Amino acid sequence: MTARYFSRLELANKIDWEGGLESFLDYGFGLGDLPEEDEALRTVAARLLFAWDSYQAIAQEFEDLLPEPGDEIEVALQTSSEVHW
Numbered sequence: 001m002t003a004r005y006f007s008r009l010e011l012a013n014k015i016d017w018e019g020g021l022e023s024f025l026d027y028g029f030g031l032g033d034l035p036e037e038d039e040a041l042r043t044v045a046a047r048l049l050f051a052w053d054s055y056q057a058i059a060q061e062f063e064d065l066l067p068e069p070g071d072e073i074e075v076a077l078q079t080s081s082e083v084h085w
Contacts, residue, residue, distance in 0.1 A: 004033035008041060025052045 005011040011034070018024040031049070034042050 003035045004029070006035060008038070011041075025049075 005014060015021055015024040018027050025048070031042055031046055034045055036042070
């Protein structure tokens with residue numbers, strides 16, 4: 001497999017280009033995108049990708065428990081004729 005980023009500087013520039021680490025992770029990359037010889041970077045990236053996947057799953061679970069924006073006002077208006085916002 002050929003690495004997409006051949007140096008840490010190239011990777012740093014891509015992360016900056018994407019608007020930061022969170023945007024870069026959301027864009028998607030894998031360990032195969034990193035140079036095989038940079039074991040330290042690949043080790044930390046593996047941990048980061050695991051944490052990112054866990055975060056996304058938990059964030060989705062959290063969002064699934066929330067009402068749609070605007071629903072709260074409708075519910076509040078249905079349960080009380082005097083709602084003070």
